[in-house]
Amino acid sequence: MYWPHAYRQPDRRARALFRALETRRRDRLFADDLAIRFLPAGYRWLVRAAALPPLGHGIARVIDHRYPGGPRTSAVARTRLIDDLLTEAEPEQVLLLGAGYDSRAHRIPGMPLTYEVDHPLTQQAKRQRVADRPHVRYVPVDLGSDRLAVALDGFPPKRTAVIWEGVTNYLTERAVDATLRDLAAITASGSTIIFTYVDRAALGDDTPWHRKVADVGEPWTFGFRPADVPGYLAGRGLDLQGDLSAEEAAARYHRDEPAAGFYRIAWAVVR
Numbered sequence: 522m523y524w525p526h527a528y529r530q531p532d533r534r535a536r537a538l539f540r541a542l543e544t545r546r547r548d549r550l551f552a553d554d555l556a557i558r559f560l561p562a563g564y565r566w567l568v569r570a571a572a573l574p575p576l577g578h579g580i581a582r583v584i585d586h587r588y589p590g591g592p593r594t595s596a597v598a599r600t601r602l603i604d605d606l607l608t609e610a611e612p613e614q615v616l617l618l619g620a621g622y623d624s625r626a627h628r629i630p631g632m633p634l635t636y637e638v639d640h641p642l643t644q645q646a647k648r649q650r651v652a653d654r655p656h657v658r659y660v661p662v663d664l665g666s667d668r669l670a671v672a673l674d675g676f677p678p679k680r681t682a683v684i685w686e687g688v689t690n691y692l693t694e695r696a697v698d699a700t701l702r703d704l705a706a707i708t709a710s711g712s713t714i715i716f717t718y719v720d721r722a723a724l725g726d727d728t729p730w731h732r733k734v735a736d737v738g739e740p741w742t743f744g745f746r747p748a749d750v751p752g753y754l755a756g757r758g759l760d761l762q763g764d765l766s767a768e769e770a771a772a773r774y775h776r777d778e779p780a781a782g783f784y785r786i787a788w789a790v791v792r
């Protein structure tokens with residue numbers, strides 16, 4: 522179970538804050554106008570202030586100083602990379618797995634039918650802030666206890682782009698395994714599975730970033746060794762197409778702010 526005692530949402534809020542701040546930059550990598558809606562009043566004020574470039578730079582510097590290692594820069598670079606991978610995939614349908622406050626269904630032009638799958642509590646919180654749209658279907662699932670294939674019974678076997686961003690590091694090894702097997706089974710051949718993961722070598726790190734996620738009750742529980750990923754996926758009917766660190770993704774978009782080497786974005790095609 523993801524939240525053993527209470528419903529918490531600091532990591533989702535942090536991501537929404539990073540995206541909302543990015544949206545205010547003149548050299549932004551993407552525009553996420555919905556992100557601000559998921560923030561408490563104090564953060565909204567901060568985001569509005571960040572539209573003034575000196576204040577925006579100052580706020581980013583304070584965040585990066587307080588949480589060294591690049592959670593903000595990593596989240597932003599990987600969101601942009603995933604946007605690009607999604608567009609390139611030209612899917613017939615999209616599955617946002619552990620959708621959280623991801624607003625791609627609303628902000629990316631021409632999105633096809635999109636299934637948002639998430640823990641029921643997160644999904645409820647999101648739906649209170651976003652209007653229902655005809656091309657978005659919500660499916661509540663606890664991946665810690667429920668099988669994805671069962672929750673998605675009747676899922677059309679079409680060419681799908683699956684986005685599983687910022688989730689595997691909160692799951693068990695068993696849940697990651699079962700979910701990847703289910704994805705390979707329920708999506709059509711040629712579908713694209715995009716997911717992020719933490720390099721297993723970093724799981725025991727004692728950095729402020731790691732301490733913060735553990736302190737708020739969201740410790741990282743799972744990671745891969747990058748060298749193992751191609752074989753692991755191949756054993757589940759998936760062929761790895763790419764695997765970049767957030768640092769490499771940031772360099773791809775000419776961002777010279779340091780991002781994390783251990784936070785990775787991988788994408789694979791269903792055989």
Ligand SMILES: C[S@@+](CC[C@H](N)C(=O)[O-])C[C@H]1O[C@@H](n2cnc3c(N)ncnc32)[C@H](O)[C@@H]1O
Pocket residue numbers: 522523532533536618619620621622623638639640643644662663664665666685686687688691692
């Ligand atoms: C850090 S948020 C990432 C949200 C979004 N994908 C993003 O990148 O902004 C982690 C997401 O994983 C979901 N999640 C974590 N554990 C889960 C579980 N056991 N079952 C379903 N969803 C889970 C949470 O509900 C949340 O939406």
